[in-house]
Every structure is written in structure tokens, then in C-alpha cells.
Amino acid sequence: MLRASALFYAVTVALLIGMVSAAIVLLAHFREVETERWLAQERATSNARSAVQLACAGGITDAQAQAVDLFGDGADSVLVHAEDLGLLDRVAVRAWVGPDEVELSAIIGPRAGDPRVLVLGGADIGALNVCGDTRITGDVVVPNADVRRGYIEGRPFAHEQLVDGAITASPRGSIAVGSAVIDRIQRSLGRLTGTGAVPLTLAGLAFRTDTGDAFAPVPVVDLHGQRSIDQLRLKGPLVLRSADTLEIGADVDLDMVVVQAPFIAIRTLRPATVQCFAERGVEVGAGTVLSYPSAVVVIAEAEDAGQCGVTLDSAAVVEGAVIAAVTARSSSTRSAVSIAPYATVRGEVLCDGLVEQRGTVQGTVWANGISLRTASSTYRGHLLDAILERPPLGAEMGALATRNDEHKQVLRWTAPRHRPRVRG
Amino acid sequence: MDSTTAPPSRARLKAATLLESVLALALLAGASSIAMVIYQRTLATSRAFQRAAAWSATERVLDDLVHYPAGTTEELGGGLELTVDVVPAGKGLQAMTFTCAEGDRTILERRVLLPAP
Numbered sequence: 001m002l003r004a005s006a007l008f009y010a011v012t013v014a015l016l017i018g019m020v021s022a023a024i025v026l027l028a029h030f031r032e033v034e035t036e037r038w039l040a041q042e043r044a045t046s047n048a049r050s051a052v053q054l055a056c057a058g059g060i061t062d063a064q065a066q067a068v069d070l071f072g073d074g075a076d077s078v079l080v081h082a083e084d085l086g087l088l089d090r091v092a093v094r095a096w097v098g099p100d101e102v103e104l105s106a107i108i109g110p111r112a113g114d115p116r117v118l119v120l121g122g123a124d125i126g127a128l129n130v131c132g133d134t135r136i137t138g139d140v141v142v143p144n145a146d147v148r149r150g151y152i153e154g155r156p157f158a159h160e161q162l163v164d165g166a167i168t169a170s171p172r173g174s175i176a177v178g179s180a181v182i183d184r185i186q187r188s189l190g191r192l193t194g195t196g197a198v199p200l201t202l203a204g205l206a207f208r209t210d211t212g213d214a215f216a217p218v219p220v221v222d223l224h225g226q227r228s229i230d231q232l233r234l235k236g237p238l239v240l241r242s243a244d245t246l247e248i249g250a251d252v253d254l255d256m257v258v259v260q261a262p263f264i265a266i267r268t269l270r271p272a273t274v275q276c277f278a279e280r281g282v283e284v285g286a287g288t289v290l291s292y293p294s295a296v297v298v299i300a301e302a303e304d305a306g307q308c309g310v311t312l313d314s315a316a317v318v319e320g321a322v323i324a325a326v327t328a329r330s331s332s333t334r335s336a337v338s339i340a341p342y343a344t345v346r347g348e349v350l351c352d353g354l355v356e357q358r359g360t361v362q363g364t365v366w367a368n369g370i371s372l373r374t375a376s377s378t379y380r381g382h383l384l385d386a387i388l389e390r391p392p393l394g395a396e397m398g399a400l401a402t403r404n405d406e407h408k409q410v411l412r413w414t415a416p417r418h419r420p421r422v423r424g
Numbered sequence: 425m426d427s428t429t430a431p432p433s434r435a436r437l438k439a440a441t442l443l444e445s446v447l448a449l450a451l452l453a454g455a456s457s458i459a460m461v462i463y464q465r466t467l468a469t470s471r472a473f474q475r476a477a478a479w480s481a482t483e484r485v486l487d488d489l490v491h492y493p494a495g496t497t498e499e500l501g502g503g504l505e506l507t508v509d510v511v512p513a514g515k516g517l518q519a520m521t522f523t524c525a526e527g528d529r530t531i532l533e534r535r536v537l538l539p540a541p
Contacts, residue, residue, distance in 0.1 A: 010448035014455035021459040028466045035472035042479060043534070050537035057516040057539070071519065071535050407516045407539070 040097040045104070045416045048095040051078040052106045055091040056408040065092075065215065081215060084188035085237055086258050086275040087181075087295045087321060087400045089408065092214035101421040105214035107237075107256065107412040109293050113348060113398020114364045116141060117388040121368035122170035126381040128370065130157050137164045137389040145169040150382050153374050175368050176352050177325035181401055182299060189260055189277060192239050193220050214414065218258075256412070266290070275320075280308050284316040284343075292319035292346070292397045293411050300326045300333050309336035309351070312343040312359065321400035324351040337367070341385060347397040354380075360387040363398040471531065474504065478524035478532040481506050485522065486536065500524070504531065516540050 050070055054060060060068070065081035079094040085107065092105040117138030120128070128142045129150025134157065140147065145167045149157040201221065223229070223242040230249030234240070236256030246261040248254070254272040264276045267285030275295040276282045282296045290296070296318055300308040309324040322345055324335035335353035339345060343359035348366070355367040365388065372382040391397060399406070481500050485508060494510035503526045513519035518540045524532040 005444060006448040007444050007451075010451045014451050017455040017459050021462045024459075024463055024466060032472045035476050039475055039479060046534065046536060050535075053517060053537045053539060054514075057514060059514060059517070070537060076535065409539070 037100070040100050041102060041418050044095040044097045044100060044102040044418075047076050047078055047097075048093040048102055048104050048416065050076075051080045051093045051095065052091050052104075052108070052410060055080060055082045055089070055106075056108050056410065058407070060091070084184060084191065085218065085256075086185065086188055086277065087297070088275070088293055088411070090218070090237060094215070096421045099421050100418060102416045102418050103214045104416040105414045106410050107293070108408040109411050110399040110403040110406050111409045111411070112396050112403070113391070114402065115139060115390070116364055117165070117361070117390060118142065119175065119364065119366045120170055120370065121175040122172045123174045123368060129379075129382045130162055130386075131155050131382055132385040133158050134383045134386045135159065135164075135389070136162070136383075136386075139165040139168065140388075141168045141170050143170045150384075152372065152379060152382055152384055153376070155384060174352065175350075175366050177299075177323060177350055177401070181323070182325060182327060185277060185297060185299065189258075192218055192258065193241055193260065214417070281310065283311045284313060284318060286313040287315045288313075289317040290319060293400060294318060294320040295323070295400055297321070297323040298325070298335065299323075300335060307334045307336055309334075309338065309353065311338045312340055312345070314340045314342045316340070316343045317346070318344070319346045319397050321347050321398075322349045322351075323401050324353060326352060336371075346391060346395070348399065348401050350401045357386045357388070358384060360389075362389055362391040363396075364402075366402070474502070474526070475524075475532050477502075478504060478506065478522075479534070481524065482522040482532075482534050486520075486538075489538075503527065512540065513537055 047070060051068060054068065054070070060066070060080050060082040065079055068078050068080050070076040070078060081092045083090050088107050088109045090105060090107055092103070094101060094103045115138070117136060118140040120142045122143055126143065127146035127148045129148050130136065131150035131152045132155040140163050147162045147167055149162065218237045218239060220239040220241060223240060223246065225244065226242065227244055228247040228249060229252060231251045233253040234255070234257050236258070238256070239258045239260065242261040244261065245263040245265070246259065248259070248264070248266040248268055250267055250269045252268045253270045254268065254274045256273050258275045258277065260277045262278060263280040264278045265283045265285065266274070266276060266288055268288055271289045271291050273291050273294055275297070277297050279298070279300055282298055284290065284296060296310050298308050298310055308326070310322050312318060322337055324337050326333045326335045335351055336356070337349055337351045338356045339359040339361070341358045344362070345359070346362045348364050349355060349361055350366045352368055354369045354371040355365055356371045356373060357365060358372070370381055370383060372379040372384055477500065485506070494508065496508045498506045500506055505525055507523045507525070509521040509523070511519050516539060518538055520536045520538055522534040523530060
């Protein structure tokens, strides 16, 4: 039998104590390493978000990805790429600290809108007649500052105050969709769908391998002869293009999708975030909700297109911008926006033709006239049961069309992606 | 005496000499003391948690900017102090610098670009 003396036991215990101490030191060291790594990733993510704020302030102007020294001392450099995505901007950022890098992207756009609720062009000389349960809460700009009580179809104006706000005379000249807005839309669509675009089919979308890559080009899905889509889940940024009329069915989930077609009928009953660009018209179906930041844009270029424009059916909701414009020189083409009863626009309505407003607009309506169609006739300069009001504080959704050159805000972030840095 | 019956056990540590006993005790005391010193030094020199706490404090300030104007200094506890500086950084932007220090030693410095108010 092994007989141990006191010294033997003491050595054994001392060894045990030494091992525990070494374990404490090692654990502390690993903790330091992990915490420093976490801090490096957090710092890279913070730099990436700072770069997006720089893009919001207009500090990124080059169309190519560029390296930016955020604070001017060479310690916090990022790679930034900003591009038009319709009326919005998409910013992709790659930031690195040590051996780790992070990629994220953001959708940015202007948010704060005009304080006025109605701005009519000065070319229209008639008065603005308010009828029925029309409520105007906010400042208006109308020809000759002339607002009157109206009476239509047996419906007199039901309230005491015509306008709960200031009434100002329209300046001379017509309301026009600015060339800057039209150029931006045409430039953006041309770049997104032109050479260098990544063409895909609907089936091919399932095999994309660059999802989550902030610097990957926006894929373009050409629908060719397909005139309707249904039972689809599409997550953007993504462009859907058709050369023919396109109907988007009730069971389509669209998130950050740009749709381009001559005529678009969107009837999805799932909340969607979509920018529609058409040449003949866009119809937003009953009960369809297009969440912010969405846009419905019709720009008619054909010489004899007749009436082109946007129609919002009953209970349709558009949060963002509704734009109808004519760039054709021929006077036979007219733009129009029609907002049905119980339809809602939160943001801007910008039309260089006539607007028929029978629903609710929380934001600003810019138009060259107001029209109203009833079963018996069409009236000019009449509002019936229309609601024009300012949006609630903090819920502004205006300015995608009229303030696109001003300071922008981040409207949507993507989750940051961390990975080891790849040099070169 | 019966050979199958063992005498009652009265085992105890055996030391050949008093010197061996003293050496054994001294060895145990020394090992224990070194372990305590290593443990205390590890805690004292570990800056990881301090830096992580400082970073969390800066995140808290960013979530509540209204109450932290330029030049604000806040005690974070444990001898840490957080200072917030703001300078304009171009059109519509401000650069916010957070400095967390323990006495004269800077634990963490963080810079962020934010929209100007």
C-alpha cells in the first residue's frame, strides 16, 4: 500500500490550486478576446449606420461604390454605395474593424411633407365649392382664394367653417410634376432594367444566392407575356417588369418591390410595400393597402393616350406618393387621379391634371383642378364628402415626390451581416 | 490475537520530521496565496467588462438623446465617467463623441454621425 506523507498531500493540493488558477487566467483571457471581438463588431455596425446617415444628408453622390473616411482621421473607413430605387434611395454599406466586417443596407427617403393640404394651380379660375360632409383641416391655396359653400345632388355643405386653416390665392401658373422627379424616375428605371441588370424569371427567384448581399444589383424579373400574378411572396428590393397590362392578384405578398408595366391593376389584400410605375394607368383595388413607403406613379408619354391616371377604389389605402403626369406635348393626353369614397392617401397626391377627391387625404393634394363625377353629371371645382387634413405628428408620409432633394431619413433597415473580412 | 481482526484505524498524516510538516503547510499557504493574487489581479486588470459597460452606456445615451446635450458628463459607477461631445459635421449632420474614462485613463471612445436636430 502506498503510504503518503504530509508533503505528498501538500504537493497534490498545491497542484490542484495551480490548475484552478490557470483555468481562471485562461477563462479571463478568452473573455477578453470575445468581448473585444464583440466590441469590434458593434463598432463596425455603428460606423455602417453613420455612413447611412451621411448618405441621408446627401454626402454620397457618386453612383459607384466609394470608400469614405467618416471622421477624417483614417480610423473609421467604410465602403458606401447609394443608388436610386424609384422614388427612394437604397444605400449599401460595408464597414470593417480589424479582421471582421459588417454589411448592411437601408432604404432612405424624404419624410416631412408640405404643411398645406390643398394646392391648386392658378390657371383654374373657378371657385372651390365644398359640399356635403367635406372637411378641410389645414391651409389651402386655391385660385383667387375663393372657397364657397356648394350644393350638389341634394347635398349642401354640412358644417359652419369652410376651411379650418388659412386660404391663400394660387400664384400664377400651373401645377407641374417637376422635371427633376420625372428625370429621377426615368433614370432609375432605366438603370434598374438596363444593361447590367440581373435578369431572372419568377421560378429563378427561388435559386438566388445573393439574398442578403447588400452590394448585389437589384434583380429584374421580366414577366414577358404573363398578364397576372397570384399566390406569390416576393421580397425585394426587386423589379417586376411587364410589357403588357399586369394584374396583381389578391394573394400576393410584395415587400420593397418595383413594378413597371403599361397598366397595373393591383388587387392584393395583403399589406404591400410597392412602387408602381405605369404609362397608361394604375388601379388600386378595393381594400388594397400599400404601406409606406409606397408610390403609385403614372407618367404618360404617348401623344394620343387620352386620359391616363390613377384610380383608387373604395377602401384602398396608399401611404406615400400618388403621381400622375403627362410629358407628351400633345394636348389630347390628360392626367387624372380619382380617389373613391372611403379610400385613403397618406402622403402626397401630385397631378398636373384633375383630381377627383371623394375619400381622405392626410397630406397634400397638388393639382390643376378638382373634378367630381356623379351619376348625372361631372362638376368642376367641387368637393363632396372629401376629407383633407394634416397627418398626425410623427406620422408624416409626404414628400417622396416634392422634396426628394432634401435631407432624407432612414425608412427601412436590413439586419447587419457579420463575417470575416475579405481583403482585396 | 485473532489474525482476521484488524486493529481499529487511527490513520493520520505521517511526517517523517517536523521540517516536512512545516514545508507542507508552507507549500499549501503559498499556493493559496498565489491563487488569490492571480484572481484579484485578473479582476483588476480585466477591461473587457468595463468597455462593454461603457459601450452599453453609449447605446443608452443614443436612445435618449434629448436628455444628453453637448458637454454632458455622467457617472457610470465603478469609477467610470462618460462624456458626450457634439460638433457639426456638414449639412444636416452632427458628430457625437462619447469618451468613457476611469480617472485619467480612457476606457472607450466612440464616434457616431447623426442627423442634426
